[in-house]
Amino acid sequence: MSFVIPALDKTATPVIQQRINLKTKPAGALGLLETLALQLALIQSKSRLSLNKPVLLIFAADHGINNHGLSIAPSEVTQQMVSNFLAGGAAANCFCRTNGIELFVVDAGILKPLPDATGVIQQSLGCGTADFSQGPAMSLAQVEAGLTFGRHVANQHIVAGCDLLLLGEMGIANTSSAAALLAAATDLPVETCVGRGTGISDEQFQLKLALIKQALQRPYAKDPQSILAEFGGFEIVQLCGAILGAAEMQKPVLIDGFIVSVAALLACQMAPDCRDYLIFAHKGAEAGHKAVLKALDAAVLLDLGLRLGEGSGAALAVPLLKAAISFYNDMASFADAGVTQVAETGASQ
Numbered sequence: 001m002s003f004v005i006p007a008l009d010k011t012a013t014p015v016i017q018q019r020i021n022l023k024t025k026p027a028g029a030l031g032l033l034e035t036l037a038l039q040l041a042l043i044q045s046k047s048r049l050s051l052n053k054p055v056l057l058i059f060a061a062d063h064g065i066n067n068h069g070l071s072i073a074p075s076e077v078t079q080q081m082v083s084n085f086l087a088g089g090a091a092a093n094c095f096c097r098t099n100g101i102e103l104f105v106v107d108a109g110i111l112k113p114l115p116d117a118t119g120v121i122q123q124s125l126g127c128g129t130a131d132f133s134q135g136p137a138m139s140l141a142q143v144e145a146g147l148t149f150g151r152h153v154a155n156q157h158i159v160a161g162c163d164l165l166l167l168g169e170m171g172i173a174n175t176s177s178a179a180a181l182l183a184a185a186t187d188l189p190v191e192t193c194v195g196r197g198t199g200i201s202d203e204q205f206q207l208k209l210a211l212i213k214q215a216l217q218r219p220y221a222k223d224p225q226s227i228l229a230e231f232g233g234f235e236i237v238q239l240c241g242a243i244l245g246a247a248e249m250q251k252p253v254l255i256d257g258f259i260v261s262v263a264a265l266l267a268c269q270m271a272p273d274c275r276d277y278l279i280f281a282h283k284g285a286e287a288g289h290k291a292v293l294k295a296l297d298a299a300v301l302l303d304l305g306l307r308l309g310e311g312s313g314a315a316l317a318v319p320l321l322k323a324a325i326s327f328y329n330d331m332a333s334f335a336d337a338g339v340t341q342v343a344e345t346g347a348s349q
């Protein structure tokens with residue numbers, strides 16, 4: 001499968017930067033909000049920026065690796081949390097309500113599917129992946145199908161008017177899958193990629209590390225699709241498809257925590273031009289989160305020690321996007337406000 005991502009046209013950068021610099025503030029004084037406004041202005045390519053119908057898609061799936069008990073929770077909790085999202089009771093629901101974000105849940109491959117009547121978006125690739133410590137988590141055909149599913153659901157929401165896509169996930173043991181993917185995709189030492197996920201014990205952590213190390217020792221092809229087939233999760237594959245699908249339609253994507261960031265890394269390896277459409281919501285507590293952000297050269301908006309997933313961090317970052325849009329659209333320039341223009345001296349602070 002190939003994604004054709006239009007490279008972000010950066011020719012307008014000097015004009016946009018000048019507009020930001022002429023606002024009534026010392027140059028650069030709004031820090032990362034300025035970088036964010038520049039990115040959004042390049043993507044939207046219009047003089048008044050907008051945020052219409054932001055949507056959070058939570059992709060949920062189960063993981064065969066949890067046969068080894070690598071999480072604080074049994075795999076059934078994935079489906080139980082899906083029901084919780086559908087009932088409006090999870091943290092992600094609260095933050096979406098607070099910030100005017102619509103939330104949808106995708107069954108990318110949970111153990112026991114829920115009925116259509118629950119409102120879940122049915123895109124299951126199977127009832128959980130195979131245990132990747134024993135062999136490939138899924139087939140290349142499932143990777144392809146997952147990329148198509150993810151692209152399709154992103155496209156549907158964008159066609160319906162969403163101009164900011166937030167991505168989250170739910171999958172017991174998916175930090176094991178994400179850690180293995182990160183190590184395989186970067187050649188970083190496994191120790192840098194593996195963390196405690198939901199908060200596992202020392203004993204579980206040692207087993208998690210050993211199983212991932214063992215899995216990474218078997219021979220496998222190093223292209224992103226093969227890496228996904230080897231160690232991926234059904235939700236992670238669909239996240240890659242959604243990221244690439246949104247970038248194809250030139251829409252910004254707000255990336256949540258560790259697992260979604262690993263999906264973003266693989267998406268960037270498949271189509272490097274998608275990187276310019278990505279906004280990273282936060283840096284969390286999971287060990288590998290820092291490593292994947294570094295590999296992506298990503299600056300983040302929030303640093304709150306989150307490690308929940310579900311898109312909770314992405315939902316929390318939306319007010320900062322609104323703030324970037326509001327200052328870019330409405331903040332007075334020196335000329336508008338009759339304020340003497342101040343120039344940067346280059347003096348150190």
Ligand SMILES: O=C(O)c1ccc[n+]([C@@H]2O[C@H](COP(=O)([O-])O)[C@@H](O)[C@H]2O)c1
Nearest residue numbers: 071171173174175197198257258308309
């Ligand atoms: O997004 C993160 O940074 C993050 C870090 C740790 C855990 N999680 C969530 O916790 C689950 C995975 O943790 P674990 O211990 O079951 O591998 C999964 O449902 C994720 O949404 C999420």
Ligand SMILES: Cc1cc2nc[nH]c2cc1C
Nearest residue numbers: 073077170198308309310
């Ligand atoms: C309760 C619970 C809620 C979650 N939300 C995302 N991952 C989760 C993992 C657990 C265990």
